[in-house]
Amino acid sequence: VNIHDKGILTGELSSIYRVTHIIRWELNFSTCLLSPEKNVALKGTATQSSQYDSYGAAGNAIDGNRNTKYTDGSCTHTKQDSKPWWRLDLQDVFTVTSVTITNRGDCCSERINGAEIRVGNSLDDNGNQNPLCAVVPSIAEGQSSSFQCNWTMGRYVNVVLPKPGILTLCEVEVNGHDSSGWYKPERCFCLISC
Structure with a gap:
């Protein structure tokens, strides 16, 4: 057929x-x-360059909750870093078709501007040199935006600001296919x- x-x-x-x-x-x-195709992020593990406080854990971005209020405990938050990053280990190699990011809704929406989404298998420079999937121009406060990754294969998905700043993510969804077929x-x- x-x-x-x-x-x-x-x-x-x-x-x-x-x-x-x-x-x-x-x-x-x-x-x-x-x-x-499914959200393969939910079974992964996350880490980030630093953690601002107890509310801002890296794993909050893959909890399946798009809540955008930081103090509700569903967003990540780094400290002011020279190049803040967040990394998801998918635990296996997947074919990534798109990444959807939900931005913080209670303040600071501009922090995501210019972030790079990278997908690959390397942990060199904490995974921040893997192939570029997309650059985030901006995401409105409390909104979600999807970025196409053109069937990029990789185990690691990074969101990195290539400049000094603070990185906050309220949800990261990685849509893709597993390598079984x-x-x-x-x-x-x-x-x-x-």
């Missing part, structure tokens, strides 16, 4: 075609499996065979 960009079902699928902004997914369902133009990892 083929699934085309407009949802029309026809013959057999075997590759992906990208034409401008339209993606045509083709997958041979008998041999290859595209694992379901996924499909991309140049690769086909299968549970059975390709």
